[in-house]
Amino acid sequence: MFLWGTATASYQIEGAVTEDGRGPSVWDTFSHTPGRVRDGHTGDVACDHYHRYLEDVALMAGLGVNAYRFSIAWPRVMPTGAGPVNQAGLDFYDRLVDALCERGITPVPTLFHWDLPQALEDEGGWLNRDTSRRFADYAAVVAERLADRVRMWITLNEPFVHMVEGYGLGIHAPGRALMFDALPVAHHQLLGHGLATQALRAAGAEQVLITNNCTPVWPASGSPEDLAAAETYDILHNRLFNDPVLTGAYPDLSAFGVEIPVRPGDLETIAQPLDGLGINYYNPTRIGGPGGDGLPFRFEEISGVPTTAFGWPVVPDGLRELLDSLKARYGDALPPVYITENGCSYDGLDDQERIAYLDGHITAMRQADVDLRGYFVWSLLDNFEWAEGYHQRFGLVHVDFETQQRTPKASYHWLRKFLEATDTLEVQSTDT
Ligand code: FCB
Numbered sequence: 452m453f454l455w456g457t458a459t460a461s462y463q464i465e466g467a468v469t470e471d472g473r474g475p476s477v478w479d480t481f482s483h484t485p486g487r488v489r490d491g492h493t494g495d496v497a498c499d500h501y502h503r504y505l506e507d508v509a510l511m512a513g514l515g516v517n518a519y520r521f522s523i524a525w526p527r528v529m530p531t532g533a534g535p536v537n538q539a540g541l542d543f544y545d546r547l548v549d550a551l552c553e554r555g556i557t558p559v560p561t562l563f564h565w566d567l568p569q570a571l572e573d574e575g576g577w578l579n580r581d582t583s584r585r586f587a588d589y590a591a592v593v594a595e596r597l598a599d600r601v602r603m604w605i606t607l608n609e610p611f612v613h614m615v616e617g618y619g620l621g622i623h624a625p626g627r628a629l630m631f632d633a634l635p636v637a638h639h640q641l642l643g644h645g646l647a648t649q650a651l652r653a654a655g656a657e658q659v660l661i662t663n664n665c666t667p668v669w670p671a672s673g674s675p676e677d678l679a680a681a682e683t684y685d686i687l688h689n690r691l692f693n694d695p696v697l698t699g700a701y702p703d704l705s706a707f708g709v710e711i712p713v714r715p716g717d718l719e720t721i722a723q724p725l726d727g728l729g730i731n732y733y734n735p736t737r738i739g740g741p742g743g744d745g746l747p748f749r750f751e752e753i754s755g756v757p758t759t760a761f762g763w764p765v766v767p768d769g770l771r772e773l774l775d776s777l778k779a780r781y782g783d784a785l786p787p788v789y790i791t792e793n794g795c796s797y798d799g800l801d802d803q804e805r806i807a808y809l810d811g812h813i814t815a816m817r818q819a820d821v822d823l824r825g826y827f828v829w830s831l832l833d834n835f836e837w838a839e840g841y842h843q844r845f846g847l848v849h850v851d852f853e854t855q856q857r858t859p860k861a862s863y864h865w866l867r868k869f870l871e872a873t874d875t876l877e878v879q880s881t882d883t
Pocket of ligand 1: 829
């Protein structure tokens with residue numbers, strides 16, 4: 452069955468940040484630190500999904516999707532990141548999974564979508580190797596409770612973005628600006644992925660994926676400098692997180708001047724066989740180089756294409772290009788691919804631009820020569836868009852954050868009709 456779904460993440464929608472024993476996460480700390488998030492917005496209430504999840508599941512059922520990718524908040528399950536399990540936190544996901552199954556919607560949880568328990572950050576967060584082991588312990592606890600109903604699991608969401616924005620640039624929680632000294636965060640997340648994969652399987656999980664953010668990298672010109680810079684950026688954004696998982700080896704990281712703290716056996720752990728690769732795609736990236744600021748690359752504008760409200764270039768064929776390039780790079784080592792996020796920020800209820808965006812990207816992905824098994828729209832609801840607060844609206848459903856009123860947008864109705872046409876449900880014959 453091809454999975455057509457919507458995607459969300461815990462801190463972006465749940466709210467209820469002190470309820471039922473949830474501990475603080477790095478995003479609570481960060482969003483409450485003045486100057487970190489636009490207009491001081493926080494996820495304290497967000498979409499109040501913790502209390503309104505039944506309404507949100509009903510919205511998905513009305514949309515006609517057969518899958519839902521959501522994330523589990525580690526600090527709800529283990530308020531201090533390790534040690535005592537908070538059953539009340541697990542109960543919430545238990546209820547959510549039941550509600551989804553009752554509606555015939557396949558639950559696809561992600562175990563880490565950036566809301567690390569603050570207590571673990573206090574011990575170094577993902578710079579500390581111990582966090583990998585703690586992540587696996589947490590994965591085992593969640594799977595023991597849910598694996599009787601949840602078949603498909605995603606370990607990490609976008610470890611690249613978390614490393615760069617959270618530890619490299621300090622734009623996201625935990626707000627550390629270490630530049631390339633953040634690179635150990637890549638290894639500890641990947642090790643956590645490998646250990647969690649083992650823990651999930653031991654607890655009965657049938658299918659395990661990782662979700663990576665990937666981008667086609669376009670050299671700004673054919674000059675040797677631009678080509679070399681583009682290759683360097685491709686290593687950092689795409690290969691650093693795909694190569695170890697799919698091939699058991701890191702790419703050449705010498706351009707970054709930082710050693711990755713690999714110990715014997717780590718790469719074997721990281722390269723556990725996977726049942727799928729989750730890909731989040733938003734736009735291509737144009738790179739010239741080197742940068743004037745000591746960086747081995749610089750970002751160049753992509754002109755001549757529409758942009759979203761976020762200013763991101765809209766290039767649907769970039770998705771086909773990305774998928775074909777993954778196939779060319781990894782060949783038979785590429786597992787089935789799921790587009791675990793794709794979407795855009797636009798204002799308004801009559802969101803014709805979003806319809807054009809989704810239509811264009813779905814068409815483009817179908818032209819790719821890969822074994823594609825799923826497509827999840829980011830996002831079901833307008834939500835807390837990290838450093839942008841509530842300013843970027845990615846939802847198929849509009850949320851009035853004063854009243855929590857949900858209103859389906861034109862794109863919701865468009866997608867509902869698209870999904871109703873059952874012959875469009877299969878991209879290829881990829882039954883599992
Ligand atoms: C991705 C994140 C997701 C959301 C979208 C717009 O990088 O995984 O949480 O913020 O971008």
